Amino acid sequence: MTETRGERKERTRRAILDAALQLCEDSSLVALSLRQVAKEVGIVPTAFYRHFDSIEALGLELVDESFASLRAMLLDVRRSDPDFDDIIDSSIGILVEHVHQQRAHFRFIVRERAAGPPRVREAINAAIEQFEKELATDLVRLTGTTTWSPEDLQILSGLIVTAMVGLAEAILRNPDRPDAEKAIVEGARVQLRMVLVGALNWRSKR
Amino acid sequence: MTETRGERKERTRRAILDAALQLCEDSSLVALSLRQVAKEVGIVPTAFYRHFDSIEALGLELVDESFASLRAMLLDVRRSDPDFDDIIDSSIGILVEHVHQQRAHFRFIVRERAAGPPRVREAINAAIEQFEKELATDLVRLTGTTTWSPEDLQILSGLIVTAMVGLAEAILRNPDRPDAEKAIVEGARVQLRMVLVGALNWRSKR
DNA sequence: CTTTTCAGTGTACAAACGTACACTCAAACC
DNA sequence: GGTTTGAGTGTACGTTTGTACACTGAAAAG
Numbered sequence: 001m002t003e004t005r006g007e008r009k010e011r012t013r014r015a016i017l018d019a020a021l022q023l024c025e026d027s028s029l030v031a032l033s034l035r036q037v038a039k040e041v042g043i044v045p046t047a048f049y050r051h052f053d054s055i056e057a058l059g060l061e062l063v064d065e066s067f068a069s070l071r072a073m074l075l076d077v078r079r080s081d082p083d084f085d086d087i088i089d090s091s092i093g094i095l096v097e098h099v100h101q102q103r104a105h106f107r108f109i110v111r112e113r114a115a116g117p118p119r120v121r122e123a124i125n126a127a128i129e130q131f132e133k134e135l136a137t138d139l140v141r142l143t144g145t146t147t148w149s150p151e152d153l154q155i156l157s158g159l160i161v162t163a164m165v166g167l168a169e170a171i172l173r174n175p176d177r178p179d180a181e182k183a184i185v186e187g188a189r190v191q192l193r194m195v196l197v198g199a200l201n202w203r204s205k206r
Numbered sequence: 207m208t209e210t211r212g213e214r215k216e217r218t219r220r221a222i223l224d225a226a227l228q229l230c231e232d233s234s235l236v237a238l239s240l241r242q243v244a245k246e247v248g249i250v251p252t253a254f255y256r257h258f259d260s261i262e263a264l265g266l267e268l269v270d271e272s273f274a275s276l277r278a279m280l281l282d283v284r285r286s287d288p289d290f291d292d293i294i295d296s297s298i299g300i301l302v303e304h305v306h307q308q309r310a311h312f313r314f315i316v317r318e319r320a321a322g323p324p325r326v327r328e329a330i331n332a333a334i335e336q337f338e339k340e341l342a343t344d345l346v347r348l349t350g351t352t353t354w355s356p357e358d359l360q361i362l363s364g365l366i367v368t369a370m371v372g373l374a375e376a377i378l379r380n381p382d383r384p385d386a387e388k389a390i391v392e393g394a395r396v397q398l399r400m401v402l403v404g405a406l407n408w409r410s411k412r
Numbered sequence: 413c414t415t416t417t418c419a420g421t422g423t424a425c426a427a428a429c430g431t432a433c434a435c436t437c438a439a440a441c442c
Numbered sequence: 443g444g445t446t447t448g449a450g451t452g453t454a455c456g457t458t459t460g461t462a463c464a465c466t467g468a469a470a471a472g
Contacts, residue, residue: 005439009449028321031237033429046431047450114375115234115321125379152396159397162372163365169320173331190358191365198404211469215419239459252461253420 013051015041017065020058021104028115029059059112059120066105067127073098074131078138088192095164096185099171110169128165132157149204156199163191219257221247223271226264227310234321235265265318265326272311273333279304280337284344294398301370302391305377316375334371338363355410362405369397 003011019040024032032055038045052058073094080090099106113124136157140150148156167188174180209217225246230238238261244251258264279300286296305312319330342363346356354362373394380386 002439005447005449008439012449026324027236028234030233034431035429043449044451045429046433046452049431050449111321114317114319118232121379155393155396156400158393159369159400162369166368166372173327187361187364190361194362194365194404194408195401196404197407198400198402201403201407202400208469211417211419214469218419240461241459249419250421251459252422252463255461256419 012041012043016051017062021062021108029055029112029120030115030117056117056119059116060123062108063120063123066109069102069105088189092185092189099168106168107172132161135161147203152204159195218247218249222257223268227268227314235261235318235326236321236323262323262325265322266329268314269326269329272315275308275311294395298391298395305374312374313378338367341367353409358410365401
């Protein structure tokens with residue numbers, strides 16, 4: 001069969017990305033060698049350079065890819081019913097589902113956020129900050145500007161994101177333990193309700 | 207001068223721990239080589255084995271050491287005035303101070319928690335869970351068992367610990383930026399107050 | 413004083429590392 | 443149909459890696 005040149009290139013590029021994501025699963029990008037990746041993919045080491053300048057550049061690509069997963073998740077959240085009282089349950093359900101479906105990507109983000117090459121860390125944190133800001137503007141739409149100052153909404157947003165990242169980390173930390181995971185998820189639900197109660201009784205700029 | 211044999215051993219052992227802590231600062235334990243450490247300390251590579259079986263064993267020792275820093279911090283927190291309304295401010299102040307004084311240890315914990323060798327990760331997470339439980343029993347002492355179920359206190363405790371770990375991570379992420387750090391710390395204060403408002407209006411087992 | 417112990421040395425080796433360089437050969441191009 | 447392009451090959455290099463083994467020499471033990 002005739003496979004176009006660009007298609008073939010894209011195929012090994014994908015294979016490199018997948019192999020890297022898998023190989024650094026229980027260590028880190030900073031401990032991943034170009035030769036391991038090449039061997040896993042089935043190409044000669046020097047061929048790696050046809051696709052990426054360095055492992056770090058590969059890592060930045062994986063960041064983009066992983067955050068594409070995250071954006072897809074947020075689309076799901078926003079698309080879900082705007083029914084107010086179980087917005088928490090549905091959002092958490094969506095998060096849990098995406099973490100399971102994109103395990104490797106989420107693992108990659110939480111791991112390299114703390115331990116990756118500096119530029120990778122920066123890229124991940126910039127993206128997470130972006131999410132916080134987007135959530136803050138979403139909250140403005142939900143609450144109006146009467147009782148909440150923009151600064152406080154930003155701070156509340158940060159708290160929620162921190163809790164959700166914590167939930168994702170806890171899930172990833174307990175693979176193949178459905179009972180433990182259930183308790184974790186239930187705990188996160190309660191946590192968000194506590195935060196919600198706090199938010200409903202909050203008055204900015206007192 | 208006469209330096210006892212055990213003293214000399216302890217001294218190079220310390221040098222190894224310090225060198226390892228410094229060398230993995232901008233990568234990770236999983237990317238740290240025995241030879242790097244030996245060179246930094248000024249001993250021959252094989253001499254490393256007189257003190258540790260492996261880099262992983264060294265890592266477990268660093269975990270213990272780092273959590274000793276953390277326990278010292280918690281002692282400070284409990285020792286601080288039990289004046290109720292600024293318990294938040296004083297606790298955060300203590301946390302910030304300790305993060306600055308023990309930068310390397312805190313960095314080590316947050317990094318290796320996500321990216322370290324499996325056993326190191328487990329040790330760190332076990333210690334953090336322990337803290338959550340201790341905080342929960344502290345909260346029992348503060349609130350009594352009337353309005354709060356033990357389960358909810360445990361969950362609240364988890365939320366607070368997550369937020370505090372998040373604060374530590376944010377501080378470590380912005381070194382040498384006093385203005386940014388000030389905003390981060392102020393945000394954390396507000397977050398904890400929000401959680402406190404939620405807690406005060408919470409009723410368990412509704 | 414003699415013997416034992418053991419932290420640290422020195423040499424040695426096979427394996428893995430990143431990368432330079434010259435190459436092939438089929439798709440893409442004119 | 444002849445030429446160009448570029449993904450992938452193969453060899454080769456100097457480094458760095460973990461670890462094995464035999465050693466030294468001063469402190470500790472008898």
